[in-house]
Amino acid sequence: MxxxxxxxxxxxxxxxxxxxxxxxxxxxxxxxxxxxxxxxxxxxxxxxxxxxxxxxxxxxxxxxxxxxxxxxxxxxxxxxxxxxxxxxxxxxxxxxxxxxxxxxxxxxxxxxxxxxxxxxxxxxxxxxxxxxxxxxxxxxxxxxxxxxxxxxxxxxxxxxxxxxxxxxxLDDAQLAPERLSLDALAVPSKPSIAVLPFANMSGDPEQDYFADGLVEDLVTSLSKVSGLFVIARNSTFAYKGTNPDIRQVAKELGVRYVLEGSVRKAANRLRITGQLIEAASATHLWADKFEGAVEDVFDLQDSLTETIVGAIEPSLRRAEIDRARRKRPGSLNAYDLYLRAMPHVHANTPADTDEALRLLNDALKLDPNYAAAHGYAAWGHEQRFFRGGFHPEDRAAALEHVDIALSIGANDAQALSIAAFVHANMTRDYEGAIGVLERALKLDCNSALAFGFSALANAHSAQCERAVEHAHKALRLSPFDPLNYHPYCALAIVNLFRSRFAEAAAYSTLAIQSNPHFSVSHAYLAISQVNLGNVAAARAAAQRLREVAPGFTVGVFERGPSSTKALAAALRKSGLPD
CATH class of the missing domain: 3.30.70.1230 (Nucleotide cyclase, GGDEF domain)
Known part of the structure; x- marks a missing residue:
């Protein structure tokens, strides 16, 4: 039909x-x-x-x-x-x-x-x-x-x-005097993308089905990314067999970004290339190539879809943040304020958290029903609670934003993921959080954010196998994500619980490299080094922890997730004060 x-x-x-x-x-x-x-x-x-x-x-x-x-x-x-x-x-x-x-x-x-x-x-x-x-x-x-x-x-x-x-x-405004053309659609306020048919470069007409199937899978998967407007396949396939100008395509379809690519068969190998373009400036935001065996064509198609979507989402996010930064302050709307808050959310330092909350609160004044903004506001207050003195007003604010995000964001994977994780950290109800995160992953099976939070929630509740699986999934989906300290921390926690301290030290170091300002990563590294007998390295990690978070103590760690008597005792041996 x-x-x-x-x-x-x-x-x-x-x-x-x-x-x-x-x-x-x-x-x-x-x-x-x-x-x-x-x-x-x-x-x-x-x-x-x-x-x-x-x-x-x-x-x-x-x-x-x-x-x-x-x-x-x-x-x-x-x-x-x-x-x-x-x-x-x-x-x-x-x-x-x-x-x-x-x-x-x-x-x-x-x-x-x-x-x-x-x-x-x-x-x-x-x-x-x-x-x-x-x-x-x-x-x-x-x-x-x-x-x-x-x-x-x-x-x-x-x-x-x-x-x-x-x-x-209809009272005060007048219609634009010119007749509006059907070949110029307005670009939505949220990020918008069209996936053009991939070119078959192999000379084998039978490979058309693979290229078309790959594009269809990409459109379906991108459509599940919360906050992304995706042009339907039927519209983009009108360009099949042509070599259109990207700016004109974006104008005709009303999108900000265009994804194009090609498929080439050589012997028993397939090579797929893809590139993401910001249409207005014809700027290439991302490009990559992928290869696999022809006999594994359907597995390759699934893997490519997952990899491309995982790479595109953070590329789009960065491009949208840059676009919001270029706008004049007086022209900012709720979405722009939300975008401007994102780098501060990701930085996860006290000063950045305060700035993120200021921008998110301004966004929520313009749009009180912005579910994702409520989720990130909850996260900001959770960060301030654990790293800023355990003030009850931050706890109350975090839970208030969680409740709103969960109630109005039932179909928003991003809002559900953040709210579930924050609620778990504030209440220790990790089983409940895991259930909500599973729903988020059903809504968007390519969400690196949801997999990262799920990895941490499962690690905190000692469900190690699931934590490892979801951590690696998050890292595979978005290998350059600024939030990758989440899955790395989850892997560090799992290895601490399993007494695999060398692996815990390695993952703690990767978490620190991903975000040097996230204090708990330094704590995990100090604990790992104590258990490895590397006293000097442990003290150096503890010293770096105090530089990043001057108020961090063993007592602060004990009130956080995943704390055990053994881990706290090891952290005390690193020289961190009580």
């Missing part, structure tokens, strides 16, 4: 039954006149297709959300003049709801969740008003000179999840 991504407009007449009760013939005559003289021509002008008309309502499909909103705004603005000489209680007024979603095509009709959400948005629109989903708002960007009022998340009838809703304000 055919599917496609469409902008869906649902409209109906306010109080139609009441109007029909007053005057059936007059109401139907007036409604037909509005459609003939205004509505049908506007829909055609904006390249819409009337799917069905149901008495007082209609369902219209557009190839562009920009055109859908522009069309509805022009119609709603024209209606007051058409109703000027009609008594108030006899006027025909429309409600409109617009959504961007996947639809099932059956002949000339369309069905599915995308249609249902549009209908429910229409039902909550005021007379003469337009309600749109957040997906529509993201696509519009600044393409229309319209104001949008953020109505927050709303529970809609028979929709199994809250929908973030915006109201289109």
């Amino acid at each position: 055919e599917r496609r991504l469409s902008a869906i407009l649902s409209a109906d007449v306010v109080g139609f039954s009441r109007l029909m009760g007053f005057d059936e013939v007059g109401t139907l005559t007036a409604l037909k006149a509005h459609r003939r003289e205004l509505i049908d021509s506007k829909i055609a002008e904006h390249h819409g297709r009337v799917v069905k008309v149901t008495g007082d309502g209609m369902l219209v499909e557009f190839p562009s959300v920009v055109n859908a909103v522009a069309c509805s705004a022009e119609i709603q603005r024209a209606m007051p003049a058409r109703n000027q000489n009609v008594p108030q209680d006899r006027r025909i007024e429309f409600r409109v709801g617009i959504n961007l979603g996947d639809v099932i095509v059956d002949g000339d009709d369309i069905f599915g969740d995308g249609v249902n959400v549009a209908a429910r948005l229409e039902s909550i629109a005021p007379p003469g008003g337009i309600m749109i989903s957040a997906a529509v708002r993201d696509q519009i960007g600044e393409r229309l000179c319209l104001a949008f009022e953020d109505m927050g998340e709303r529970e809609l009838k028979n929709i199994d999840r809250p929908i973030h809703v915006f109201r289109v304000s």
